[in-house]
Amino acid sequence: MGRGRRARHRRNRARTHHAATAAACVERRADRVAVEVTLKALELARAYDGPLRGAPEPALLFAAYLVPEAGEPQLLARALERVPCRGGCPQTVALERTALRAAAPREQAERLLLVMLALEEDAGTDVADLYAALERPEQFTIFPPGPRVPEAVTLEDLLRVAPAEPPRAEPVCVLRRGVDLGELRRDDWVGAALLRVRPARGAAARLWRVPLVAADGRNDWTAVLRVLAR
Numbered sequence: 001m002g003r004g005r006r007a008r009h010r011r012n013r014a015r016t017h018h019a020a021t022a023a024a025c026v027e028r029r030a031d032r033v034a035v036e037v038t039l040k041a042l043e044l045a046r047a048y049d050g051p052l053r054g055a056p057e058p059a060l061l062f063a064a065y066l067v068p069e070a071g072e073p074q075l076l077a078r079a080l081e082r083v084p085c086r087g088g089c090p091q092t093v094a095l096e097r098t099a100l101r102a103a104a105p106r107e108q109a110e111r112l113l114l115v116m117l118a119l120e121e122d123a124g125t126d127v128a129d130l131y132a133a134l135e136r137p138e139q140f141t142i143f144p145p146g147p148r149v150p151e152a153v154t155l156e157d158l159l160r161v162a163p164a165e166p167p168r169a170e171p172v173c174v175l176r177r178g179v180d181l182g183e184l185r186r187d188d189w190v191g192a193a194l195l196r197v198r199p200a201r202g203a204a205a206r207l208w209r210v211p212l213v214a215a216d217g218r219n220d221w222t223a224v225l226r227v228l229a230r
Contacts, residue, residue, distance in 0.1 A: 030106070031105065031106055032103045032104065032105060032106060033103065033104050033105070033106050033109040033112070033199055033229055033230065034101070034102075034103050034228075034229070034230055035064060035076075035100075035101065035102045035103065035104070035112065035114075035197055035227070035228070035229045036098060036100070036101050036227075036228045036229075037062060037064075037098070037099045037100040037101075037114065037225055037226070037227050038096065038097065038098050038099065038205075038225065038226040038227075038228075039060065039081055039083075039095050039096075039097045039098075039099040039223065039224075039225060040094070040095060040096055040207075040224040040225065040226055041092055041093060041094050041095055041096075041223075041224040042058060042060075042083045042092070042093045042095065042221060042222070042223050042224070043090070043091075043092045043093075043221065043222040043223075043224065044056070044058075044085065044089050044090060044091050044092070044093070044219075044220070044221050045089060045090050045220040045221070045222070046089050046090075046217065046218060046219060046220040047085065047089050047091075047120070047218075047219055047220075047221070048120070048188075048218035048219055049120060049122075050122070050188075054087065055085045055086055055087045056085050056120055056219070057082065057083075057085070057120060057121040057122075058082070058083040058085065058118065058119075058120060058121070058190075058221065059080060059081070059082050059083075059118070059119045059120070059121040059124075059127045059187070060080070060081045060082075060083065060099070060116065060117070060118050060223060061078070061079070061080055061116065061117040061118075061119075061127070061130055061131055061134065062077075062078060062079045062080075062081070062099050062100045062114065062115070062116055063075060063077070063078040063079075063114070063115045063116075063134040063137075064076040064077045064078075064100060064102040064112065064113070064114050064115075064197070065112070065113045065114075065115065065137060065155055066104045066105075066108060066111060066112060067111045067112075067113060067155045067156055067159055068108065068111065069108075069111070072137075072138065073113075073137045073138075073154075073155045073156070075134060075135055075137065076102035076103070076104060076112075077100050077101060077102035078100070078131065078134045078135070079099050079100040080127070080131055081095075081097060081099050082121070083095065099225075100114075106199075109198065109199050109229070110159075110198060111159060112196070112197040112198070112229070113155055113158065113159070113194060113195070113196060113197065114194070114195040114196075114197050114227070115134070115140075115142075115192070115193075115194055116169075116192060116193045116194070116195070116210060116212075116223065117130060117174065117181075117192045118190040118191050118192065118212040118219075118221060118223070119184070119187045119188060119189055119190055120187065120188040120190055120214075120219055121187050122186065122187050122188060123186040123187060124186075124187065125186040125187065126184045126185075126186045126187035126189075127187050130176070130181075133176060137155060139176050139177055140174055140175065140176055141153060141174070141175040141176075141178070142155075142158065142172050142173070142174055142175075142192075142194060143172065143173050143175075144170070144172060144173070145171055145172070145173050158194060159196075166206040166207055166208050166227075167207050167208055167209050168208070168209050168211075169193045169194070169195050169208050169209070169210045169211070170193065170194070171191055171192065171193050171211055171212070171213070172192050172193060172194050173192070174192045182215055188214070188219065189214065190212050190213070190214045190219045190221060191211070191212035191213050191214060191221075192212070193210045193211070193212065195208060195210075195225075195227065197227060197229050198229060199229045199230055204228075205226045205227065205228040206226070206227050206228075207224070207225070207226055207227075208224070208225045208226075208227060209222055209223075209224055210222065210223040210224075210225060
């Protein structure tokens with residue numbers, strides 16, 4: 001084989017390899033649902049950082065879970081977003097940040113949940129503890145707000161409940177190891193929400209308005225999210 005023929009052979013073999021690799025990547029993507037959460041803005045109707053303090057320091061925790069039909073919930077991805085604020089309310093902080101990316105098997109695309117927790121950060125210790133705890137969803141009990149004594153609700157149970165539809169997500173209350181997160185003392189608990197993530201037709205993004213309101217009303221925020229699942 002001459003030098004020119006050998007060079008062409010190598011180029012053709014490389015093209016065949018690249019084509020096969022690209023085809024395999026497309027096939028893998030077809031078998032997976034990709035989820036992307038963009039934090040578009042945080043609206044602050046009221047915000048409180050304590051007496052004689054400066055601007056509030058919102059900390060938003062995100063966690064995407066896959067809840068298999070058999071087996072324990074699996075954390076797919078988690079993220080922490082700290083939102084820079086100025087003094088005075090009301091205000092809107094425009095962000096357009098990609099807060100979280102995750103992927104899951106397409107055959108389980110209807111079994112994806114997104115949990116969002118909000119705190120006003122002071123010491124930062126509770127924020128760090130909760131971020132670590134998101135790895136172990138069995139620690140958490142989630143239930144609708146209300147005056148009644150809450151019943152334990154698992155992520156599997158929540159999949160059986162008719163999901164809230166965009167644009168407004170429903171707030172939830174959260175216990176960790178049986179303790180209300182409102183009892184946090186090193187950082188100030190604000191609120192939580194849970195979203196059902198489902199692939200959108202034509203890969204259209206879905207906009208959500210997520211209310212996050214502290215029990216004492218001092219922090220009253222709304223996160224604006226764009227959720228794309230395809």
